[in-house]
Amino acid sequence: AQSVTQLGSHVSVSEGALVLLRCNYSSSVPPYLFWYVQYPNQGLQLLLKYTSAATLVKGINGFEAEFKKSETSFHLTKPSAHMSDAAEYFCAVSDPSYSSASKIIFGSGTRLSIRP
Amino acid sequence: DAGITQSPRHKVTETGTPVTLRCHQTENHRYMYWYRQDPGHGLRLIHYSYGVKDTDKGEVSDGYSVSRSKTEDFLLTLESATSSQTSVYFCAISQSIGDREKLFFGSGTQLSVL
Numbered sequence: 001a002q003s004v005t006q007l008g009s010h011v012s013v014s015e016g017a018l019v020l021l022r023c024n025y026s027s028s029v030p031p032y033l034f035w036y037v038q039y040p041n042q043g044l045q046l047l048l049k050y051t052s053a054a055t056l057v058k059g060i061n062g063f064e065a066e067f068k069k070s071e072t073s074f075h076l077t078k079p080s081a082h083m084s085d086a087a088e089y090f091c092a093v094s095d096p097s098y099s100s101a102s103k104i105i106f107g108s109g110t111r112l113s114i115r116p
Numbered sequence: 117d118a119g120i121t122q123s124p125r126h127k128v129t130e131t132g133t134p135v136t137l138r139c140h141q142t143e144n145h146r147y148m149y150w151y152r153q154d155p156g157h158g159l160r161l162i163h164y165s166y167g168v169k170d171t172d173k174g175e176v177s178d179g180y181s182v183s184r185s186k187t188e189d190f191l192l193t194l195e196s197a198t199s200s201q202t203s204v205y206f207c208a209i210s211q212s213i214g215d216r217e218k219l220f221f222g223s224g225t226q227l228s229v230l
Contacts, residue, residue, distance in 0.1 A: 041223070042223055042224075043223055044159070102166075102172065104219070106158040106160075
């Protein structure tokens with residue numbers, strides 16, 4: 001069975017500050033890991049994904065995440081927050097042996113607020 | 117934007133009434149999914165389809181049924197709506213080759229059951 005835990009339902013940072021959103025996973029097989037972003041009144045968009053290649057994954061809008069097997073973590077970071085980064089962020093895990101996205105498990109989400 | 121249209125965008129209904137939500141895609145993607153989004157729970161899979169007339173249950177399928185008679189349309193039906201089904205419903209699509217986990221989401225349907 002797989003699961004994902006996002007630490008902190010709400011994170012607030014100042015504009016220009018480091019963004020760190022935490023995600024820990026549990027998986028009985030080497031997982032695929034994802035971060036999705038949801039802007040207000042929109043559906044989710046894929047931000048980045050880890051599929052067993054490089055452990056440091058770069059995504060859109062300056063975000064990146066590092067897969068750390070020893071810590072079972074996949075934290076999302078961005079060096080300098082912009083006002084436009086305000087959104088809800090979802091970490092997700094899946095089993096690579098399945099051919100559909102039916103086994104993607106989403107975390108409960110972290111709402112990121114940016115202070116001027 | 118991926119060609120996904122959800123209808124209606126908003127609906128208010130009464131307990132015990134049937135409700136059908138529609139998802140229409142223009143991408144010819146094989147897989148289609150229905151999720152519900154609730155505070156503190158993230159997204160949970162209700163049902164999904166891997167082809168015309170081929171569907172399967174997800175994590176929270178009780179009280180819901182689906183149908184897919186054409187590649188482009190995936191319907192979600194609440195046979196007898198309950199207040200616990202008040203939620204935001206998202207349709208998503210994906211391909212089975214290459215970026216199979218790259219889900220494209222619709223804009224959602226806000227359903228309120230009174």
